[in-house]
Amino acid sequence: MRLRCVVLDDYQQVAAEAADWAPVRDRVEVVSLAEHLDSEDALGRALFDADIVVTLRERVAFSGSLIARLPRLKLIVASGMRNSVIDYAAAEAHGVTVCGTASSSxxxxxxxxxxxxxxxxxxxxxxxxxxxxxxxxxxxxxxxxxxxxxxxxxxxxxxxxxxxxxxxxxxxxxxxxxxxxxxxxxxxxxxxxxxxxxxxxxxxxxxxxxxxxxxxxxxxxxxxxxxxxxxxxxxxxxxxxxxxxxxxxxxxxxxxxxxxxxxxxxxxxxxxxxxxxxxxxxxTPHLGYVTRDNYATYYGQAVEAIQAFCEGAPVRRLP
Missing domain, CATH: 3.40.50.720 (NAD(P)-binding Rossmann-like Domain)
Incomplete structure (x- = not known):
């Protein structure tokens, strides 16, 4: 059975083009959401059957209560190597691995x-x-x-x-x-x-x-x-x-x-x-990190993180 990966806040619908997802396509079904989900109920419904979530920066807060509502969630990949809106203790308690990516200044x-x-x-x-x-x-x-x-x-x-x-x-x-x-x-x-x-x-x-x-x-x-x-x-x-x-x-x-x-x-x-x-x-609508090269890094390293996780050797773990 393939894992389900949900990419959040892909406003421009470029996640699929910004990186080569071929290394994980045979094991992972990738679904990208263009609309921002602004409530825990909406996130709970959209991510209920997600095994993996890719989230950009700190747009979505992964609180302990949200993580508890996601029974299949096993991996969160967040762009950047610092994220203040993820409850790491709750993630660990629910067996969820959190990984990051590089981010250019x-x-x-x-x-x-x-x-x-x-x-x-x-x-x-x-x-x-x-x-x-x-x-x-x-x-x-x-x-x-x-x-x-x-x-x-x-x-x-x-x-x-x-x-x-x-x-x-x-x-x-x-x-x-x-x-x-x-x-x-x-x-x-x-x-x-x-x-x-x-x-x-x-x-x-x-x-x-x-x-x-x-x-x-x-x-x-x-x-x-x-x-x-x-x-x-x-x-x-x-x-x-x-x-x-x-x-x-x-x-x-x-x-x-x-x-x-x-x-x-x-x-x-x-x-x-x-x-x-x-x-x-x-x-401007929070464009500070929104460039082709940065997105190539975010999504490219998200693919690497998913592949490494599937192979039992997670990379760039947070916090």
């Missing part, structure tokens, strides 16, 4: 700069105006050269964003709770003495922190109020690091020049969500 770095540049030069507004036959030139762009880029986080992604900022001729500063002067000097950036200093003195602020107890809600109304009226905020990390209501208020009231956001408190974003219509907002 290049795509989120590139998207960060796409958002930042799009904001600085008003690309969406200018393009829409041109196509609609509107006024020739509507905006006056914000310069990058000589301006300050403030980075919250200087890890694998933040440091690469910093180097691109330096290449643009920007002054770059960074802050995080564990950032040392030695690390800042290594990347060639200024170590900000505090979050408040970074926010108050930066023309562009970009968030590159992991979500945890210390970073959840890090940027609330008081912190956003420190930003200059001409400043831009970019968040391609996690929505919960920035208070969403406070951000919406700052955008609506014109207290910051704009924001570029790729992450949201609810994903996919509901049709009536205020983020869809907020002024001064350049928003």
């Amino acid at each position: 290049t795509p989120p770095v590139e998207l960060t700069w796409a958002l930042l540049l799009g904001l600085a030069r008003g690309l969406v507004e200018e393009s829409n105006g041109l196509r609609a036959g509107g006024p020739w030139q509507r905006t006056v762009g914000a310069d990058l050269h000589g301006r300050r880029l403030g980075l919250l986080g200087l890890g694998k992604i933040g440091s690469r964003v910093a180097r691109i900022g330096l290449a643009f001729g920007m002054e770059v500063s960074a802050w995080s709770q564990n950032l040392t002067r030695e690390r800042a000097d290594e990347v060639g950036v200024r170590l900000a003495p505090s979050t408040e200093d970074l926010l108050a003195t930066s023309d562009f602020v970009s968030v590159h922190l992991a979500l945890g107890d210390r970073t959840r809600g890090l940027l609330g109304a008081a912190e956003l109020a420190l930003l200059q009226p001409t400043a831009y905020l970019v968040n391609t990390s996690r929505a919960a690091i920035v208070d969403q209501d406070a951000l919406l208020a700052a955008l609506r009231e014109g207290r910051i020049a704009g924001a570029g956001v790729d992450v949201f408190d609810i994903e996919p974003l509901p049709a009536g969500h205020p983020m869809r219509t907020a002024p001064r907002l350049l928003a």
